[in-house]
Amino acid sequence: MILVVAEQHDGMVNRSSWEVVAVAQQIARSKSDPIKVAVVGVDVEAAATELTKADVAEVLVVENDQLAVYTPDGFVEALTALVQAESPQLVLFSHTYQTRDFAPKLATRLGRALVTDCISSKMTPDGLVLVRPMFQGKFVADVSLRGAAPHFASFQIGAVRADAAALGKSAAPTRRIEVAIDGMAIRQKPEAPFKEAKQAVDLTQAERILAVGRGIKGQEHLSMVQELARALDAEIAASRPICDAGWLPMDRQVGSSGQTVAPRLYLALGISGAIQHLVGMKGSRTIVAVNRDVDAPIFEVADYGIVGDLFEIVPALIAALGE
Amino acid sequence: MKIAVCIKQVLTRNWPLRVDESAAWVRDRDASFEMNEPDAYALEEALRLKEQHGGEVVVCSAGPARVTQVLREALARGADRSLHVESDELAVADARGVADALATALRPEAADLVLTGLQSDDQGFGQTGVILAELLGIPSSTIIMDVEVHKSGVHVKRELEGGWFQWVSMSIPALLTIQSGIHQLRYATLKGIMAAKKKEIRKVRPGVVPDAGYAIVQLYVPEKSKAVQFIKGSSGDAAKALVRALREDARVL
Numbered sequence: 261m262i263l264v265v266a267e268q269h270d271g272m273v274n275r276s277s278w279e280v281v282a283v284a285q286q287i288a289r290s291k292s293d294p295i296k297v298a299v300v301g302v303d304v305e306a307a308a309t310e311l312t313k314a315d316v317a318e319v320l321v322v323e324n325d326q327l328a329v330y331t332p333d334g335f336v337e338a339l340t341a342l343v344q345a346e347s348p349q350l351v352l353f354s355h356t357y358q359t360r361d362f363a364p365k366l367a368t369r370l371g372r373a374l375v376t377d378c379i380s381s382k383m384t385p386d387g388l389v390l391v392r393p394m395f396q397g398k399f400v401a402d403v404s405l406r407g408a409a410p411h412f413a414s415f416q417i418g419a420v421r422a423d424a425a426a427l428g429k430s431a432a433p434t435r436r437i438e439v440a441i442d443g444m445a446i447r448q449k450p451e452a453p454f455k456e457a458k459q460a461v462d463l464t465q466a467e468r469i470l471a472v473g474r475g476i477k478g479q480e481h482l483s484m485v486q487e488l489a490r491a492l493d494a495e496i497a498a499s500r501p502i503c504d505a506g507w508l509p510m511d512r513q514v515g516s517s518g519q520t521v522a523p524r525l526y527l528a529l530g531i532s533g534a535i536q537h538l539v540g541m542k543g544s545r546t547i548v549a550v551n552r553d554v555d556a557p558i559f560e561v562a563d564y565g566i567v568g569d570l571f572e573i574v575p576a577l578i579a580a581l582g583e
Numbered sequence: 584m585k586i587a588v589c590i591k592q593v594l595t596r597n598w599p600l601r602v603d604e605s606a607a608w609v610r611d612r613d614a615s616f617e618m619n620e621p622d623a624y625a626l627e628e629a630l631r632l633k634e635q636h637g638g639e640v641v642v643c644s645a646g647p648a649r650v651t652q653v654l655r656e657a658l659a660r661g662a663d664r665s666l667h668v669e670s671d672e673l674a675v676a677d678a679r680g681v682a683d684a685l686a687t688a689l690r691p692e693a694a695d696l697v698l699t700g701l702q703s704d705d706q707g708f709g710q711t712g713v714i715l716a717e718l719l720g721i722p723s724s725t726i727i728m729d730v731e732v733h734k735s736g737v738h739v740k741r742e743l744e745g746g747w748f749q750w751v752s753m754s755i756p757a758l759l760t761i762q763s764g765i766h767q768l769r770y771a772t773l774k775g776i777m778a779a780k781k782k783e784i785r786k787v788r789p790g791v792v793p794d795a796g797y798a799i800v801q802l803y804v805p806e807k808s809k810a811v812q813f814i815k816g817s818s819g820d821a822a823k824a825l826v827r828a829l830r831e832d833a834r835v836l
Contacts, residue, residue, distance in 0.1 A: 357743055360710070364717070368682075368713075368717040372796055373797055376707075376708045390797075393805070394705065394799075395704070396704055399802050400802075405797050411797070450741075450751045453743055453748065455747055456746065504763060517744075559811045562811045563833065564812050564828060565814065566813070567813060573818045580819075581826055
């Protein structure tokens with residue numbers, strides 16, 4: 261049996277959980293395994309009902325008053341009990357911040373390993389192989405599972421399309437599972453989530469975005485980039501290291517910890533294309549990358565690429581746009 | 584307050600990566616190495632907490648003899664002493680293997696806070712810190728942007744997705760994985776480098792590296808999912824050709 265641990269917030273299923281349902285269905289087809297989807301929390305009926313539309317054997321609602329707000333300790337307690345009771349072969353998650361917060365602890369508590377950030381899977385004569393990026397996406401690794409079940413894996417957000425998940429002919433049955441949780445085992449006291457002061461720049465609305473990365477080398481070179489942005493009529497954005505260094509404000513950041521954008525044109529200057537950046541921009545219609553390194557992962561999502569020195573290419577682009 | 588910081592040594596960011604003979608790792612003989620950048624932010628946070636609250640910063644790294652380079656670097660930036668869990672096997676160990684080695688060194692230290700970076704730039708599992716917390720039997724919180732220390736515990740700001748944040752309270756001892764970029768990093772001063780020469784790098788024998796539960800069977804350059812059209816020629820010619828393509832083919836200008 262394959263167990264998918266879905267994520268929900270305020271009764272809404274996280275879109276990436278549907279992606280993991282699709283992954284589970286792909287794996288299940290070659291192994292003819294049933295799939296169960298677990299939703300953990302209090303008042304999660306709406307999320308559970310949404311998930312019963314999927315072509316799965318069962319939706320499990322894991323309830324306990326201690327799970328009303330998310331804590332890693334509470335989730336580990338609940339899911340340890342669930343995994344022990346249901347004995348899945350494989351437990352799948354979406355590689356969200358929440359998963360990163362508790363799933364390694366869950367696997368460790370059960371004496372197993374977790375393979376994180378997978379992008380695909382394939383069935384081989386030696387069993388299931390998971391594919392995941394390494395070295396900042398410059399390589400991918402085939403990872404084979406060893407030892408006894410259960411195995412744990414998380415899949416990168418956007419690794420497959422959420423609408424690839426097959427829907428069932430009728431609603432899947434729901435089963436409620438009461439788990440016992442010792443309140444003392446929960447050591448984190450979380451407060452309500454909040455947003456920082458309203459973001460000054462809404463990059464999601466931009467038609468054209470000019471994004472800069474480490475290749476810009478210094479803040480003093482940003483004036484050249486600003487000039488190009490004016491010539492392109494584009495908003496300026498950046499990869500995380502540029503905002504971390506304080507060269508551009510945080511609200512200009514594109515990627516998993518910044519904004520997710522899909523403009524008509526995304527021009528990436530000196531951005532290598534770490535996966536945390538790619539997830540925030542790969543949906544852009546036309547992507548142009550300028551980078552010194554022909555092997556930079558950014559070229560994998562680009563439509564047009566120029567391998568070269570951005571300090572020569574930016575002035576040349578400004579000149580060419582003026583013609 | 585005693586703060587332990589876990590640091591990984593990784594290949595230098597711009598090192599030209601090639602797959603080695605085993606096809607499961609990269610060629611790293613004669614390579615240049617550096618401190619895993621996310622861990623540098625954990626060290627920076629620890630040094631700032633020590634400046635505010637006093638105490639001691641102990642850095643710990645698991646790996647072959649060469650990892651003393653990053654321990655020296657951390658000592659030069661201001662850490663007080665260091666622990667080195669030394670084993671060649673740990674060079675390619677997975678998150679569980681590294682966490683086990685770190686736990687062996689840190690258990691007797693009984694630090695009030697254990698800080699790690701968010702993930703490593705090589706394997707990028709992003710889970711060593713959380714596993715370590717479980718092995719040490721202490722609570723954890725991840726992707727931390729801000730740390731306030733109170734009498735009985737810590738109040739930390741967690742980054743959630745999509746621009747959301749959350750404050751979480753925990754008793755200490757606790758483990759935090761620190762978000763990159765929360766402070767400007769300091770560099771080692773000449774005085775720091777001189778002082779580091781007298782600071783301790785204590786060797787710790789690793790326990791048995793646990794069975795991983797998985798194995799890398801092959802490492803390779805990813806296939807391109809989308810065909811990129813490379814525009815060649817001099818910078819001037821390439822720029823002109825690109826502008827033409829964006830105007831006439833992609834029609835985005």
